[in-house]
Amino acid sequence: MxxxxxxxxxxxxxxxxxxxxxxxxxxxxxxxxxxxxxxxxxxxxxxxxxxxxxxxxxxxxxxxxxxxxxxxxxxxxxxGLGRLPGDAERVPYLEWLGFAETQASILASLNMQHLFMGDPTPASPVVLKLEAARLAATLKALEHVLGQRDWLLESGFSAADAMMGFNLFAAPYYVRMDRFPNVRAYMARIEARPAYQEARALDGPQEFYKKDFYDVPGA
Ligand SMILES: N[C@@H](CCC(=O)N[C@@H](CS)C(=O)NCC(=O)O)C(=O)O
CATH class of the missing domain: 3.40.30.10 (Glutaredoxin)
Known part of the structure; x- marks a missing residue:
């Protein structure tokens, strides 16, 4: 089980x-x-x-x-989805696993402030703007790498890509994705994978986001 x-x-x-x-x-x-x-x-x-x-x-x-x-x-x-000790890509593999969580922690902060706080403790627009910029910086780093290859590692799809599965589909609620064409193409490659489609069907509907985009208030 x-x-x-x-x-x-x-x-x-x-x-x-x-x-x-x-x-x-x-x-x-x-x-x-x-x-x-x-x-x-x-x-x-x-x-x-x-x-x-x-x-x-x-x-x-x-x-x-x-x-x-x-x-x-x-x-x-x-x-073949991990890169075990001794593998030439072990270090980049571990780096991308950690990177995914760095990016996810920014999304979690934005989720907390945009979705779960609200009155009587309104979120700080300064912090919201800063966190959106920090999220955009992680997407810019991905944009650069994904201009050189289809997946995070040169050898192809790995579990490091699966670690991005939550992040990349939450990011567009906070950052306009037009300026990241390589990331969008990567998301399309992810969505074309049968296992991803199966998982999405099992996942259930998201209940967090009530609108398509969350801008910084007053921006
Ligand atoms: N570093 C942890 C983070 C887990 C985490 O924060 N999960 C969120 C959902 S994305 C959660 O359970 N949040 C509940 C809460 O913050 O109370 C991991 O990667 O598993």
Whole structure:
């Protein structure tokens, strides 16, 4: 049995997608950011600060998406989706895994301020503008790399690309993507993957974003 603790359109999508790339189907247990389900004692015994994803597999439970990605790729090397110690691309592979989380933390900050705070504590326009600029800087870095190759690593698709699965589809709510054609082409390549399409169908509808774009108030 494989059980993924999951919220649609969140970082747990990374794992849902990676499992599909490996031909593994997980049962999903759904949570919500706003209904208190992440704070239940039972879930906190699995994920200490009540975050998704957490994955139950092989008789163990793992939290933190990067740890899950590394565990899955190391225990299932035949799929060729990780770059194990000794691989020439081991270092860039680890860098991109970390980069994905750096980018995701900016998105989480924007999500928190645009979607989950509101009155009586309005978000600071200065901080919102700064965070959107920091997100754009990560997209600019990707734009450069993706002008040289189709996937993050020269050797082709890897689990590092699956780590981007949550990020890149949340970014357009905060940054206009017109100036990042290589990133948009990369997103189209991702969307063309059958495993991605399967995972998206399993994911469930996103409930965070109520409009297409969140501008900085007063900008
Ligand atoms: N570094 C963690 C971050 C996990 C995380 O923050 N997940 C979000 C969803 S994208 C969450 O569960 N948020 C709930 C909260 O902040 O209360 C990972 O990559 O697994």
């Amino acid at each position: 494989i059980l993924l603790h999951h919220i649609p359109f969140s970082r747990s999508f990374r794992i849902l997608w990676l499992l599909e790339e490996m031909g593994l189907r997980a049962d999903l247990r759904h949570y919500s950011i706003t209904d208190g389900s992440l704070r239940a004692a039972e879930f906190k015994s699995i994920s200490p600060v009540g975050r998704v994803p957490a994955l139950e597999i092989d008789g163990i439970t793992i939290f933190e998406s990067q740890a899950i990605v590394e565990y899955l790729t190391e225990t299932r090397p035949l799929h």
